[in-house]
Amino acid sequence: MRRAFLIMALLAAGLPAAAQTPPATRREAIRIGIMSDLSGSFADVAGPGSVVAAQLAAQDFGGRAAGLPVQIISGDHQNKADTGSAIARRWFDTDGVDAIVDLPNSAVALAVGEVARNANRVALVTAAVSSRLSGDLCSPNTIHYSLDTWSMSNVPSRALVQQGGNSWFYVTADYAFGHDLEKQSGEAVTRAGGRVLGSVRHPLGTTDFSSVLLQAQASRASVVALSNSQADFINSMKQASEFGLSRRGQRVVGLAVYISDIVSLGLEATQDAVVVGNWYWDLNEGSRSFGRRFAERMGGRMPTDLQANVYAAVTHYLKAVEALGQSTDGRAVVARMKATPTDDTVFGRGEIRADGRRISPVYVFQVKKPAESSGRYDVYRLTREVPVEDSYRPVAQGGCPLVPRGG
Template identity: 50%
Template sequence: MKKFLGASVLALALATASAQAQQVSVKIGVLTDMSSLYADLSGPGSLWAAKAAAEDFGAEKKGIKVEFVSGDHQNKPDIGSGIARQWFDTEKVDAIVDVPNSGVALAINQVTRDKNKVFIGSGPATADLTGAQCTPNTVHWTYDTWALANGTGKAVVKTGGNTWFFLTADYAFGHALERDTSAVVEANGGKVVGKVRAPLNTPDFSSFLLQAQASKAKIIGLANAGGDTVNTIKQASEFGIVAGGQNLAGLLLFITDVHALGLQTAQGLIFTEAWYWDLNDQSRAFAKRFSAANGGKYPTMVQAGVYAGTLHYLKAIEATKSGADGKAVVAKMKELPTEDPLFGKGTIRADGRHIHDMYLFEVKKPAESKGPWDYYKTRATIPAAEAFRPIADGKCPLVSG
């Protein structure tokens, strides 16, 4: 009997040791804007989305222990990169997700490569992340400046908006969006007649709007985002710019911006996005869960991208059995086809660009809205094959030829 008990205890101990040896632990850092102009479109909602992805993946049942930490980069590259280094060096973080603010994202991009970890960008816009600045450790998930420029810029020029004046956020994101949209405008026969650059998170756009008004351009292109976009559109309304015959093109608009503006002010705006909560039953179900957990707010495309990117990262972790080698994990992410409830089926290219459909939306008139957060109507679906910059044009050093 003693021999039998001893064998049983030994077998149990070996089984426990084997299970512990097989368990994979990963730590994900949600680095975002928790307190400033991008907090509504990312912020706490992005943290919720990442955690929801781990829950829906069933990580625990699959032997994967997932921990989360979050940080506020305050829209400053030095603060963001400092947090990233601390996370990678002392807190054993394996991957960073989100990072709205292109300047911060470009800094994180390099730190992640240096430390051989993983960066899945949902919040940043600059297409340079899959262009000249691409690395084998970064995946750019949701949208970028090339996709925004080609979606909105092309549509506006083709409907007669052939003279443009840019009001641009004066940092990496704004510069990239202005550059990419200018190229599209000119390629389609339009002309850029002027531009002005405004500091990030400025409360007063009056002097910039007066310059835009004086330009007589048919289109004032807003190469800004979040709170800056909301304030620009509100102040443009006060100046009577649209009433005077000029039109605004919101080159990066989020549903939280439309909500802040109200349909009366935002109606008729045309813009490009990667995702909308009312696209299908699965996106509506996600939005319902998100809203219940986030004070009634509805999710943006950035928060949807955090969910989808985190989900695919965990699939790669399941396949590789380790988060230690970031380059190997990203290689596996590129190898595996992507599929999730929000973006459907897709792929990740060699340059790190996630490929999926994009959409051209128009903000509804107040009378067209059937309820809270029912703000968009679809003008066009931009197929995945056309939505993003051709890989050969990006000058990514990972792409041969």
């Protein structure tokens, strides 16, 4: 009886503790957050179109992964790293978001990537271009889909030197992004046998490029490289056309150009410009099919390569989730994504390296003349598919600590 009493007492003592144990959290959905610039300078190249691309990817996957519905939510980081970090923490800590996708603006992408690392969730960078994302600041929780500053500077620089553009002058936005583009392009020009004659820097948001372009003109460089983007690129390219640089024999090239920039400027101002990208809507039947479906939801606007990156990233992420089950382990999901070749109807086959760099074909395009175009978004003529080994920084040179010694 004494022994039975002790057992009953122990059981009774354990009941309150058992009653206080919270039940296991039941997952209701796979939640993917599209964090973008929804109303600012990156809204055309990413923004609302990135949300549509993610929705199309989820729809094509069947709307479910690992037995759970896929939900797409969105947020505006307003091009502020602290705002992006705050949204990411809220999404991960209280809203049950499993992965954050898009992230135009490299400062925001790097900040959100660190939040994802600490929370052990996933960051899929499909819009920011800092090469540090797969370099010294790489993360086991991050994959970089968009072309980076290494590819955007090295590929067109080598191509143009090979075509006879032996002397270069840079018009550079005076912040880290512009400096990085100029530095890496200049090094590529020198390695290819060309010469850098000089450069001039301008503040972010400049509207009058007169003095800058006069210096470029006076340099007599065969290539004037615009190391800027978005509104700065549009304004400098438009004014370069008005100054007649091309008519005087100088070739103007943008190092960070998207189809929305060309459409905004028009073919008259951009004809014959060289553009490097990893995707174009009129490349093949798969890209054309995606482009048409996207345009139906976006009032006729064709997708940029950054928006196509979102489709590919969400598709590959859902494949990894499906394979692993209802895991919230971000590192495990990213490891599975790296171990599985990428394959979708929009990009075709590719791979993800140990440093998180997605590898897919890179193309050199030339902007069509107005008479060659059959419509508003018929702007590029493919001139070359660049060998993969020339398209991306060698994995051993990036300084990513995830890469085994020997690369």
